Every structure is written in C-alpha cells, then in structure tokens.
Amino acid sequence: MKLKNTLTAIFVALASALPIQMNSQAEAAEDACKAYFKHPYIITGRPFKALLTGDEVAEFHTTLFSGTTYRIAVGNTNKNYLIFSVYDTDHNLLFTSKDYENAPYWDFAVDGYLDCIVEAKLDESQAASGFAIVMTGFRLNEESK
Secondary structure (H helix, E strand, O other): OHHHHHHHHHHHHHHHHHHHHHHHHHHHHHHHHHOOOOOOOEEEEEEEEEEEEOOOEEEEEEEEEOOEEEEEEEEOOOOOOEEEEEEEOOOOEEEEHHHHOOOOEEEEEOOOEEEEEEEEEEOOOOOOEEEEEEEEEEEEOHHHO
C-alpha cells in the first residue's frame, strides 16, 4: 500500500509540473519572438501559438496593406528550428525562411493589399517537437509619414 501511495504521489507531482514547464517554454518562445520587434516596429495583435510535433503545420491568416512595411517573425526556444512560409490565398508560395537558413523574421511590403496565409512548421532535422510563436508587426514607410 505504501508503494502505491508513493507512486501516486510521484505521478501527481509530475503531472502538475508539466503545465508549468510547458507554459515557461511557451513564454520563452514568445519572448524570443518579441525581441525581433524593437523600435520602430510595433507588434500587431496577439501572437499565434502552437505546439508542434513531427510534420504538423500551424497556419494563420493575415492581410497586408500598401504603405506599410510588415515584419513576420517566429519565436522558439531553440534558434532556427522553425520554418515559416507565406502564401497567397491560392497557396502560391511568396516566401519561405527555409531559403534563408530558417531566418526567424522577414520584412514585407506590398502594393495594394494582400490576403495571405502564414504557415510555421518544424525543421525536422533540428527538432522533433516544440512551440511555435508567430507574430506580425509593422513599421510605417518613410514616404507615408
């Protein structure tokens, strides 16, 4: 009976610590992402968060407008293990960080407006699982001031 109580206590302790550890990993990933938005960039909206394993892909939609330079950034706890790609609504690839050594952010400017899809996935050669945080921000172009 004592062994059963001990095992139960261990299980409860481990189960209660897991959300704290996951939350701290998510916070670290979010902080890493926020670091790419120093002045003159401003974060827009709330971050998109996902826990990815294997070949899972996190997807979100955004609209980019002319007259503004946008920054799309991904944050994680391990440098360069996330790949992010930007597609138009017909799923034509516009950009992928894979072509730039998994760059953690990229700046975009468009003529008119562009509805786009941003996907984030793991570079499976670097990690089997992890948090993906995607943020967008903007900087006014000099000519629009």
